[in-house]
Amino acid sequence: MPLAMNREVFITAAVTGSGSTQDRSPHVPRSPQQIADSAIDAASAGAAVVHCHVRDPETGVPSRALALYREVTDRIRSADVDVVLNLTAGMGGDIVFGGVESPLPVVEGTDMVGATERMAHVAECLPEICTLDCGTMNFAEADYVMTNTPGMLRAMGQMMTDLGVKPEIEAFDTGHLWFAKQLVAEGILEPNALVQLCMGVPWGAPDDLNTFMAMVNNVPDDWTFSAFGLGRSQMPYVAASVLAGGNVRVGLEDNLMLDRGVLATNAQLVERAHGIIENLGARVIGPEEVRTKLGLTKRAPKG
Amino acid sequence: MPLAMNREVFITAAVTGSGSTQDRSPHVPRSPQQIADSAIDAASAGAAVVHCHVRDPETGVPSRALALYREVTDRIRSADVDVVLNLTAGMGGDIVFGGVESPLPVVEGTDMVGATERMAHVAECLPEICTLDCGTMNFAEADYVMTNTPGMLRAMGQMMTDLGVKPEIEAFDTGHLWFAKQLVAEGILEPNALVQLCMGVPWGAPDDLNTFMAMVNNVPDDWTFSAFGLGRSQMPYVAASVLAGGNVRVGLEDNLMLDRGVLATNAQLVERAHGIIENLGARVIGPEEVRTKLGLTKRAPKG
Amino acid sequence: MPLAMNREVFITAAVTGSGSTQDRSPHVPRSPQQIADSAIDAASAGAAVVHCHVRDPETGVPSRALALYREVTDRIRSADVDVVLNLTAGMGGDIVFGGVESPLPVVEGTDMVGATERMAHVAECLPEICTLDCGTMNFAEADYVMTNTPGMLRAMGQMMTDLGVKPEIEAFDTGHLWFAKQLVAEGILEPNALVQLCMGVPWGAPDDLNTFMAMVNNVPDDWTFSAFGLGRSQMPYVAASVLAGGNVRVGLEDNLMLDRGVLATNAQLVERAHGIIENLGARVIGPEEVRTKLGLTKRAPKG
Amino acid sequence: MPLAMNREVFITAAVTGSGSTQDRSPHVPRSPQQIADSAIDAASAGAAVVHCHVRDPETGVPSRALALYREVTDRIRSADVDVVLNLTAGMGGDIVFGGVESPLPVVEGTDMVGATERMAHVAECLPEICTLDCGTMNFAEADYVMTNTPGMLRAMGQMMTDLGVKPEIEAFDTGHLWFAKQLVAEGILEPNALVQLCMGVPWGAPDDLNTFMAMVNNVPDDWTFSAFGLGRSQMPYVAASVLAGGNVRVGLEDNLMLDRGVLATNAQLVERAHGIIENLGARVIGPEEVRTKLGLTKRAPKG
Numbered sequence A, B, C, D: 001m002p003l004a005m006n007r008e009v010f011i012t013a014a015v016t017g018s019g020s021t022q023d024r025s026p027h028v029p030r031s032p033q034q035i036a037d038s039a040i041d042a043a044s045a046g047a048a049v050v051h052c053h054v055r056d057p058e059t060g061v062p063s064r065a066l067a068l069y070r071e072v073t074d075r076i077r078s079a080d081v082d083v084v085l086n087l088t089a090g091m092g093g094d095i096v097f098g099g100v101e102s103p104l105p106v107v108e109g110t111d112m113v114g115a116t117e118r119m120a121h122v123a124e125c126l127p128e129i130c131t132l133d134c135g136t137m138n139f140a141e142a143d144y145v146m147t148n149t150p151g152m153l154r155a156m157g158q159m160m161t162d163l164g165v166k167p168e169i170e171a172f173d174t175g176h177l178w179f180a181k182q183l184v185a186e187g188i189l190e191p192n193a194l195v196q197l198c199m200g201v202p203w204g205a206p207d208d209l210n211t212f213m214a215m216v217n218n219v220p221d222d223w224t225f226s227a228f229g230l231g232r233s234q235m236p237y238v239a240a241s242v243l244a245g246g247n248v249r250v251g252l253e254d255n256l257m258l259d260r261g262v263l264a265t266n267a268q269l270v271e272r273a274h275g276i277i278e279n280l281g282a283r284v285i286g287p288e289e290v291r292t293k294l295g296l297t298k299r300a301p302k303g
């Protein structure tokens, strides 16, 4: 009943994402080397976990190429600084419809592949954590849908469990969290699940505190949660999540700005989050403590 | 700050829906005449609004046939008992994927049509209200997605406004309500919007009271809301919605049972809701009061 | 996460209270016989628990006279209908100040006695349950304070535990519930506590649903709770409490009216609550099930 | 519906309070000069408002001596740094009972005086703001009650309004906020009220976020609110209040520690709050902006 804030907080740095942000900031990393370097810098600044997508090194367009994931993974695992690796498994569920008068057939931009293909890089790289976008929803684009059916989620979730890769459930709305609990109830995910509450992503859950608290109140006691907000809600949600008992995520995937008019690096965003967390009276924990907490096993670099 | 319950409550009877329920209860109406009769019985029992889908008269399979909507509309408008007509506009956004290893191409069961086609029966029948399912989401089925992109919702919403048919926004999760507010902000929907909070529909918002209150707290003051739950949460949500300041929806679309082991008729469900509302100290209002409240104009039967 | 309503609900009838209500309704019982009879009627109508104060048989003014409690207790225990007896222990903590310019000395109406004296009738009658008003607060009267200091609550709570009489914690605001948890933490009350959430009593917690849910969210999982509202919020709170997982209290202590302009009897209020509970799909349980649930031992009538 | 955080935040420094803290930290100011100096330092560090009690200069025991308030007021008004003055009006409502077996007569430590006497220093000093502890409740002490009856609050509130001194309503629980709204409804307080949500003060409202949000949801739209927590919840509540749309209060009245094992000064606590607020992306506003926002008029130093 007293304030149940988290006093041992880990920071995840989401270093690049899949958004069309690569031309809006020079700090959004594109090549595997840039992504790994930015992740390593973020780890040095206090991130215990780095969440990575890959992009075409030239254009910056999001990619699912195995070789790119492999290179990012190896570079991060070979770095001097220790960090938990979290790879996205969110790619391959993209539909773009043909407009309001003829939605089908789907058009360019669509990338809907099977579960095995969506998981190929996870099977290859065996990151300690990979994400599981736990539902289907609209985003800001007029004709786009992020598509993860119940069947797909059961299949991908089971693969993660079988591979020994910890799923980080991405809950973009209250129904996604509900379905995640169903996956645990069905034995597909392990009971001590890890969930990321993704707040204020249009058109998922808005980031007002009533909605956030409704979601937090629905996270089971034996789960671990983190939360993030977008844009100028990124730092406020660092505080909100810690206050509500959770961990935090920052980084260029969700927000490009350090201050009004000042483009950020991943390391700067981590550093600022670090300062907020400590000023709230909590301690920032490192990768080894995260592994202990979540039951993760560090993999050696391929060699 | 004192309990802000609604003391003037309208009941919507959702008489048949699109679910595969027609073989689970003999009371689920199939033909236009059965649907109209069940709606009229519900109105006689106290429903101010009847929400109708149409079905193939023989098989009971959901249909979008104009003639069926026309017949239902005319029968209801010609009845001795007055009632506000609410037609679904939810059909035509169904995708069924080809399974987890080959989601595309989409398979049988898919019914994705353009906005104009989805609205054809609304344009033809001009019901006082039609529904607008305000997002894209998973349902219980493994490979199914209910698909309503932002572009589609803007197009359909604008058509409703242009036709003078009041949209009833169906919010199945917090993000749907958020997008509905966006539609109002964009001028596509009128400011005094009407929203149905659809609670506990897998995999949308769960129906726990914290989630429900987070949604209620996000309904603008000048909107009107209703809420419903499914199955044995139907009657509890009659009470929950009234207590929270809203109106209620019951009917066979959402729940087949009157009591454990007892199949219900629409009229019986309305009657029970009516009793709960009155026992809470509220008054059940009729169709004319609903028209005044929502600014609806009754249309004469075609003739 | 699905609606966690209580499906096995007990009703407490609060049959007379200490309010100045005896001249506002002929149904407010005054004499021990009237109080016992009204309690027994309420039990016959479905109340598993009867919560009793005593009053001067002539004037109806609240009293702490042992003989009156004794007679009420014996009459109820000798009745043909079984019911759990719950006696107030709220008397004896009344201060009336001498007005805003000279609060001290306290004036007529003050009744501040020691813990032993406040508990004398409980020690004498050994009801299965007695109340513990878990804090100090203003009521509607300008110069009155209901006074229960932490020291007094620890002393009275310990006496209840020692006597084997189950305390029903009356929480009139969020801080009272917090202190009750402290009493459990200190070992003064047993872990499986019973709490009554008293909503909308001026100037305690208002009865809006946000405040109610904040309190419900703070009730420990192994506690049992009930809730009530006042006046025309009485029946709404029957529904609210069941929906939120709790039990219900109705009766003339909290509300005199059955309908607008119609004075109620205790039995009528219980009957109406009974109807609401069943219409929500829950079952009303009887005194034996309550004893099992709460670990109560029925005492024989003195004889 | 997006995060409604406050982006223009004022900080109140509560520099000394009435707690028995003067022997627990050398930084708790005692004499008028010490109090004024600490307040001025806090203002220099970014506090727009300073909330002051006075103490006996030798013993540090809380006092109501007019001369002490006068000296504090004049020293602060004569300072080079501008700041809004907020004087407590919380003194003079203290009861200490004679123990659990003989609560009356009240004993040493009791200080229950009339409204005029409680307001004497406010009438004399005419601070821009004074506090109004909006209810009666237990604190941590076994036999103590903070006593502010409805009658007393109406009298003191009216005096504040008549004097042109803005009341800062101290709401220690949900019922206090409810009564404050009643004072506005009765025309005793002005509609654009200012309220301090005092979270986690035993035995008022606990400081969990559900309770906090229930209170925030009950603050009227045209009011201004601030909030604070105690001890190690002080900095977390800086963030919580800003996130929820409010302003912040820090200082030695509520918390003595800067970090574990490090005693704080008022200026250091303000400085840390300032850093948190800016890191959340909000701006700290100064005394002139507070006056504009709240409609305050600065008084000249007596002279």
Ligand SMILES: [Zn+2]
Residues within 6 Å of the ligand: A014, A017, A018, A051, A053, A088, A090, A253
């Ligand atoms: Zn990502």
Ligand SMILES: [Zn+2]
Residues within 6 Å of the ligand: B014, B017, B018, B051, B053, B088, B090, B253
């Ligand atoms: Zn429908």
Ligand SMILES: [Zn+2]
Residues within 6 Å of the ligand: C014, C017, C018, C051, C053, C088, C090, C253
């Ligand atoms: Zn009572």
Ligand SMILES: [Zn+2]
Residues within 6 Å of the ligand: D014, D017, D018, D051, D053, D088, D090, D253
């Ligand atoms: Zn103070």
